[in-house]
Each structure stands twice: as C-alpha cells, then as structure tokens.
Amino acid sequence: MTAESDTLTGAWPPVLIGFLLLIVVGGLTDIALDRPQSWFTAHIAVEVGMVAVSLSFAVLIFSRWRRSQQALNAAQASLLATARELAERQVERDLWRANAEQALAGFGLAIDRQFTTWQLTRAEREVALLLLKGLGHKQVAASLGRSERTVRQQAVEAYRKAGVQGRSELAAFFLADLALPGAEGQTGEPSGEPSGQTAS
Numbered sequence: 001m002t003a004e005s006d007t008l009t010g011a012w013p014p015v016l017i018g019f020l021l022l023i024v025v026g027g028l029t030d031i032a033l034d035r036p037q038s039w040f041t042a043h044i045a046v047e048v049g050m051v052a053v054s055l056s057f058a059v060l061i062f063s064r065w066r067r068s069q070q071a072l073n074a075a076q077a078s079l080l081a082t083a084r085e086l087a088e089r090q091v092e093r094d095l096w097r098a099n100a101e102q103a104l105a106g107f108g109l110a111i112d113r114q115f116t117t118w119q120l121t122r123a124e125r126e127v128a129l130l131l132l133k134g135l136g137h138k139q140v141a142a143s144l145g146r147s148e149r150t151v152r153q154q155a156v157e158a159y160r161k162a163g164v165q166g167r168s169e170l171a172a173f174f175l176a177d178l179a180l181p182g183a184e185g186q187t188g189e190p191s192g193e194p195s196g197q198t199a200s
Contacts, residue, residue: 013065020058027051111174124158127151131158131167132174 027047097104111132115125130140137155141148155167164170 013061017058017062017065020054020061023054024051024058027054114174118158118161120158120161121154124154124161127154128158128162128170131155132171 027050030047111129112125115128120128126144127140130143135143137148137151140146140155141151144151159166159170162170162173164173
C-alpha cells in the first residue's frame with residue numbers, strides 16, 4: 001500500500017471533510033444572514049467562491065477516501081482468504097502425513113536398502129534422496145550446504161551406480177510400478193526394479 005493510500009485510510013480524512021463542510025455551512029449561513037441587496041458584490045463572490053472550493057475539496061477527499069477504504073477492505077479480505085486457504089492446506093498436509101506415515105516409513109526403508117545395494121556413499125544417498133523429492137541441483141546444494149558442482153558430481157556418480165541416465169529414470173525406478181488401489185497392474189508395492197530396469 002502506498003503512502004498516499006495510507007494517508008487516505010487514516011483518521012484525518014473524515015475530520016478534514018467535516019471541517020470543509022463546516023466552512024460550507026458557515027459561508028452559506030453568513031450569506032443568508034447578510035441578506036444582500038445584490039448577489040453581484042465582491043463580498044458575495046468571495047463567500048460563494050469559498051463555499052464552492054470547500055465543497056469541491058470535501059467531495060474530492062470523500063471520493064478518494066471511499067476508494068481507499070474499499071481497496072483496503074478488499075486487500076484485508078484477500079489476505080484473510082489466503083490465510084484460511086494456507087491453514088486448510090496445512091491441515092490437509094498434516095492429515096495426509098499422519099495417514100501415510102507408516103507407508104512412507106516402509107518406502108523409505110526400501111529406498112535405503114536399494115541405495116545400499118547400489119553402494120552409494122552417504123553423500124550420494126543424501127543427494128539422490130533430495131533429487132527423488134523433486135529438488136533441482138541448485139536447491140540440493142543449498143539444502144546440504146555444498147557447491148552445485150559437487151552436487152552434480154555426486155548425482156552423476158549415483159546415477160552411474162544405479163544404472164540410470166538421470167533423475168527421471170531414478171524416480172521411475174522407484175515409482176514406475178506404483179498404482180492406485182483398484183487400478184490395473186500393481187497396487188502400490190514398490191518392486192525394487194521396474195520392468196526392463198536392472199541395478200548395477
């Protein structure tokens with residue numbers, strides 16, 4: 001929100017509008033009390049000009065204040081909706097993790113056993129696991145506190161030991177036979193090797 005909108009959503013616009021309207025009322029009252037014989041005098045011109053200018057500024061300030069209030073309300077409603085959506089997503093993630101905890105633990109053990117079969121080093125295991133989670137080399141490097149070049153070298157070595165060409169084949173090794181219950185084929189038990197894939 002800009003400084004101008006902050007000013008227009010503060011407490012002073014209604015006060016200023018009230019002050020300008022007071023000038024308008026005072027000017028009209030003064031004209032009425034003077035009961036001028038002619039409306040074409042300098043005094044009347046000044047009074048009418050003051051009333052017109054004050055009323056114009058009051059209308060202008062009120063219009064901008066209203067727009068600023070509406071924009072602020074819309075922003076607050078959007079923030080509230082976003083916060084609710086984030087909270088719902090967090091609850092959904094927590095529920096999924098709670099329900100899938102046992103399956104994930106078993107899947108993690110199966111992956112670890114396969115890493116052992118491939119004779120991956122500890123560093124290569126860490127890199128391979130993060131690559132399986134969908135992170136890129138730069139993200140893996142930042143997560144592990146290593147250089148991107150080191151991570152790429154460790155990834156290449158892990159791929160070589162696994163006998164795969166890259167991250168997509170590494171993921172396919174573990175996920176190719178994964179299927180939803182009731183779907184044709186496997187029902188979710190990782191076979192360790194997809195069809196046509198051999199570990200080296």
